[in-house]
Amino acid sequence: MDSLNGHKKEGYLSDFVNGFLSIFKGMGVTFVNLVVRPKITVLYPYQRLNVAPRYRGLFWLKWNEEKQRLNCVGCTLCAQACPTNVISMNKLGKGNHAGVDEFDMDLGRCMFCNLCIEACPFDAIYMGPTYELASYERNSSVFHIQVLAQGGAEAVRINNETIKAALAAEAEKKPAAAVHTAKEG
């Protein structure tokens, strides 16, 4: 705290001299910053700094390479966790093989608060490092599943096919199982 108090007021002349010296002390600081310290600014659109690994930018839906589909099962827990109703989705099918074929996020309302990501129990939704999301039209701030999905529109197509095939296979199995139980009964 003593460093903040500085010199006391003295006689007229010493006050004048000290005041004059204080300006040169300050000039010394600016000189050090001008000459000695490295430049820290970057030319933004041409040079970019990397964002942190946890950076909360544009969302993406995780692709499951093993199952050849998106991790999202359409449980709407993220939509319920959202304070501003950003997320809307269309669930595809029911039960164990359910998925989504539509997943819209209206980022015009989004606060990037991370609550949807914490709410997801299936590791399906994440935030990525993309940050330039401004656009000229309001409609452009709505991001569809084709943009959000990891792998893009092609991934969504495979996702839909996988889920539909799985649902069809399950539908075939079910009557058989029903017959089996009927026999036992």
Added chain:
Amino acid sequence: MITDTTSRNTMTVNFGPQHPSTHGVLRLIVDIDGEIVRSCRPEIGYLHRGLEKMFESRSYRHNIPFTDRLDYLCSLANNLAICQAIERVGNVEVPERAKYLRVLMVELNRIASHLVFLGTFATDLGATTVFLYAFRERELLLDLLEAMTGARLTYNWIRVGGMPADIPEGYGERVIAFLNQMRPRLDENDRLLTHNRIFRARCEGIGVLKREDAIAWGATGPVARGSGVNLDIRKAAPYEIYDRLDFEVPVFDEGDVMARYKVRIEEMRQSARIVEQVLKTMPEGDIQTKLPKIFKPPAGEAYSRIESPRGELSFYLISDGTPNPVRIHIRAPSFIHLSLLQFMAKDIKVADMIAVAGSLDPVMGEVDR
């Protein structure tokens, strides 16, 4: 516009709401007599968003990101204050490690907030260089906060019952490296600004707030401590782990603009001390208490107060057992400090009025809510 209300020589002038040195959309209606300010009335409400009403129609967890928009220079302090209120009304225990993490983040955020004060306040008084240096240091700090939370301004990183994630790997070393760099830079700032003859002449003896007035008008934080009131919520009513930490509360008796400036500069050094202690003594363990998906605290009310960079920030919360709160009231320090302007900025020069308003460090997001 010439009014006859006070004197024939007085002119009423609007200062703001779009003036660059009003720190947001603050409008001051100033009666000037030549270069002398005869009276100064703050006019607020330009940033009113009805947040307190919005809280009532959303669940407790949904409300936390909205508090980021109050005091946007120190949004973690707001997160902490509302989470404490919710935890008190819901009897939620917070794990020990989460408490340490909270204090770590809030203190780092306090340094960032005071660096903004330093930069903008110096700019108000014509020292543009300091602005660039202060924001350069703040940039390093924002990188640290971004590494932890993923956001640069509206962090939203404190949850009911804990924290959403632990610190990333190697974070402690990065923070220590930053603090070791920041301390000499603060000393450098003393040479550049604090001991500068012109800066001192602009600050010393200007906008004096007497100790009695500070108490009578409910001033808290650096404004009160600059007037000789030794009040710090971290010491007076310790929350989280502040009772276990060793730090000093800077108090200056002068009550002028310089005293408030000095309090904030010294607080940055004390925050650095706190951060170092927290990193040294942080225990291992859980960071989040398990809570039901739909959080319904029992009926009742709670009051939480914390020391935000601007002063005492309090949340008063009433619950009736439903998922939504019945009422949340925010006691915002900037709002209370703005009312001090009317007699601090009296019979001083116009340029000094800017110094006085800047020394209160108001954030309009918090004033208007």
